[in-house]
Amino acid sequence: MLFTAKVNGTIRAGKHDEIVMNHGMNAECINCHAIENRNLLALRFGKTTTFDNVDQLCAKCHGPTFRDWQQGTHGKTLGHWNHNKASSHKLTCTECHDPHAPAFGTLKPLPHPTTLRMGDQSEHLDSHGDEGDRNPLRTWSGISLQDGPSEQKSIAEYQELP
Amino acid sequence: MSKKNKSNNKKDTSQNGNDGAPQISRRGFINKGCAIAGGAAALAGALSPLKNIDPDSLPSVEELFQKHYKEMSKEDMAVALERIRKDVNKRYKGVDAKVADVKPLNGVEFVYALNLSRCIGCRRCVHACVEENNQSRSPEIQYIRVLEMPLGTTSMEEGNHHYEPQNVPRDGRYYMPVQCHQCKDAPCVNVCPIKATWQDEDGIVVIDYDWCIGCRYCEAACPYWARRFNFTQPKIAPEQVNPDMTFLSNRPRQKGVMEKCHFCLQRTRRGKMPACLEVCPTGSRKFGNVLDPDSEVSAILKTKRIFVLKEDLGTIPRFFYYYDERHPRNNRMEGEA
Numbered sequence: 162m163l164f165t166a167k168v169n170g171t172i173r174a175g176k177h178d179e180i181v182m183n184h185g186m187n188a189e190c191i192n193c194h195a196i197e198n199r200n201l202l203a204l205r206f207g208k209t210t211t212f213d214n215v216d217q218l219c220a221k222c223h224g225p226t227f228r229d230w231q232q233g234t235h236g237k238t239l240g241h242w243n244h245n246k247a248s249s250h251k252l253t254c255t256e257c258h259d260p261h262a263p264a265f266g267t268l269k270p271l272p273h274p275t276t277l278r279m280g281d282q283s284e285h286l287d288s289h290g291d292e293g294d295r296n297p298l299r300t301w302s303g304i305s306l307q308d309g310p311s312e313q314k315s316i317a318e319y320q321e322l323p
Numbered sequence: 324m325s326k327k328n329k330s331n332n333k334k335d336t337s338q339n340g341n342d343g344a345p346q347i348s349r350r351g352f353i354n355k356g357c358a359i360a361g362g363a364a365a366l367a368g369a370l371s372p373l374k375n376i377d378p379d380s381l382p383s384v385e386e387l388f389q390k391h392y393k394e395m396s397k398e399d400m401a402v403a404l405e406r407i408r409k410d411v412n413k414r415y416k417g418v419d420a421k422v423a424d425v426k427p428l429n430g431v432e433f434v435y436a437l438n439l440s441r442c443i444g445c446r447r448c449v450h451a452c453v454e455e456n457n458q459s460r461s462p463e464i465q466y467i468r469v470l471e472m473p474l475g476t477t478s479m480e481e482g483n484h485h486y487e488p489q490n491v492p493r494d495g496r497y498y499m500p501v502q503c504h505q506c507k508d509a510p511c512v513n514v515c516p517i518k519a520t521w522q523d524e525d526g527i528v529v530i531d532y533d534w535c536i537g538c539r540y541c542e543a544a545c546p547y548w549a550r551r552f553n554f555t556q557p558k559i560a561p562e563q564v565n566p567d568m569t570f571l572s573n574r575p576r577q578k579g580v581m582e583k584c585h586f587c588l589q590r591t592r593r594g595k596m597p598a599c600l601e602v603c604p605t606g607s608r609k610f611g612n613v614l615d616p617d618s619e620v621s622a623i624l625k626t627k628r629i630f631v632l633k634e635d636l637g638t639i640p641r642f643f644y645y646y647d648e649r650h651p652r653n654n655r656m657e658g659e660a
Contacts, residue, residue, distance in 0.1 A: 225649060233619030234438070234627055235647070237606030241594045243615065248594070257606065265605060267490035271446040274465050274484060 183262035193218055193260065219254045230254070377556065391518070392531040392571065400424050400570070403533075407574050414575065415561040424570045425592040427525035433586055433641065434526070434613040434620045435597075436629070437500065440647040441607035444469050444491040444498030448599035448608070452502075455587060455598035456573040457565050459557030466551065466584040467502040467599060477644075479547070479632060501632070502599075503528065503549035503584035504640030511541035511550060520581070526641050527586050529571040537579035546633050547640075550583045586610075613641075 182188055195201040201209040202218040210217055220227035229235035230251075233244065237257065240248040254260075347355070385406050390399060404422045411420040449467045458464040470482025474495060482499060492498060505528045512520055512528060519534040520541060542550040556578040568574040569589040576582050587597035591610070600608040611618035620643075623629065627645040 229647070232622045232626070233609065234623050234645075235606070237600075237603070238609075238619065239596060239601060242591065242596055242611045242618070243594070244611075244619065245617070246594065252606070265443070267492065268443060268445040268604070269489060270444060270487065270491045271450050273446070273487050274449075274463065274468060 180261050183264065184260070187222070215255050215260070216253050219260075386533060389533050391534050393521075404570065407568070407570070411564070411566075411568070411575060415559065415564045418561055418564045418566055420564075420566045420568050420574075422568045422570065422574055423589075425572075425589060427523050427527070428592060430614055431612045432526045432614050433505070433591060434611065434624070435505075435586065435642045436609040436620050436623045436627075437642070437644050438607040438609070438646060439497055439499060439644050441605040442469075442498045442500060442603075443605055444471060444486070444493075444496075445604065447602045447604060448500060451598040451602035452584070452587075454563065455565055455590075456585075457559060457568070457575050458551075458582070459553060459555075459559065459576075460563070461558045462555065464551045464553070464557070464582065466549070466582075467500050468548070469498055469500045471496050472499050477630065477632065499644065500599075501547055501549070502642070503545075503586075504547055504632070504638070504642040505586060507639035507641065508637060510544035510546065510636075510638060514540045514544040516540060525592070527588050528583075529585055529588070530581055530583070531571070532574070532576050532580045532582070535580040537581065539581065541581055546636050546638065550581055552581055553578050 187193070190199075191203065193202055195203040195209045198209070201211060202215065204210055204217060205221060216227065216230065226235055233251070236252055236254075238244060238249060238251045240246070240250045243249065244251065258265075383406065385402060389395070389403055395403065404424065407422045408420050411418055411422070446469050449465050449469060452458075452466050453460070453463070456466065458466070468484050470479060470484050471486040471493070472482045474497065477499070479499075479501065486493075505522070505526050507522070507526075509522060509528050512522055516538060517534065517536060519536070520528060520530045522528045537552065539550075539552055542552055553576055557576055559575065564575070565573060567589060572585045572587070572589045587595075587599075591597055596610055597608075600610050609619050609623055611620040613620055613624065615621060623645055624643065628648065629643040629645040631640045631643055
């Protein structure tokens, strides 16, 4: 490994210590960042592209997923359901995946269906001593994919994926 | 003595006394009194639920004489929308609702597709739907039900919707959200005795909440358990009411009517995505117009391995499940992480 080092079992960049690499076999910075100008992304055959075309970079290795993404079966499209309309916005790769640790983590599921939640709707402790997150009148909390439980979010904010 | 009192052969059974005035014996008085008192008590008992009537739940005159949605003229609809707007403002203090009637778009038939390889069972779709569509919070109504399924079966009866682990997805299981499939040959539509529910031109099965009598035949008929009934007056906190409402979709319902997923028609008929799709963190949900050959859902139906639930019942759903053949979850060997 050229520019990375294994520290306590995790792969870390020599500089940029804050980045934790968890991209499987892809453990070298220069696989994606053009070695001569790290403000550009490295495509095949020495070609480079800007960060606006990050899908071209990911397609370098993830061809079938890229094809699915172009078709619309992979990934997420917001806005209009007719993707020919201007307001239709297909999220690019890095709008969902952290390029250094792209695998999604696990989430805590929101409450299951029950008709027993009637009556007093104030905060209460459930049998585990946790906060009353079984309380349906409390706004649901958006939990980001990489972080743990976070502050309350509205649906509009939740569209900004990490 | 007896000869004097015998007037004729007929037995004198009246209670008339010697001077002809009607008299009642003590036994007769007690009997009649008890009968009258018992009858009055029974009547009072029978009428006692009336004192519990919530005056808000009584229909207004306009509501009583409102026609079926399909027979309403533009003026009738304007009157109804205004009534609903006022009713929402009264029921939920401070909510200034915009109530409209959104018609289906031409040349559009909606289809929903869901990628089972991507769904992790986080239930954000369930609660986003509850927020968007003004469902009762207490008791809680949820249109979408996410089933935690064991590998190897797509039978809904094998699923568990009460799962509550600390983290999803759990190994050895996959997650299948189920909501109304807006079937082309919907059992709920066929079974409604008064045609309060029908399929609109764009494929969405809608309910006229003011026409529904709450017999729940549709709830019994639906093989996907997609229909929900309001057993009590729905309760929503005013600050959680979504004020952007339409007549056939997310205006607040009353006690005794059915409701179900309607593909967020207040959003989709205006060119937006349904709330469940927008909030999904893994992008498992796909929605669009199947009559458009360029749409995402057309591509999915053409290229992906899709199935529908309970196909043998012939309901012809427009909700398709598919999965990615190369996804690690499908290719994982036993014991691998």
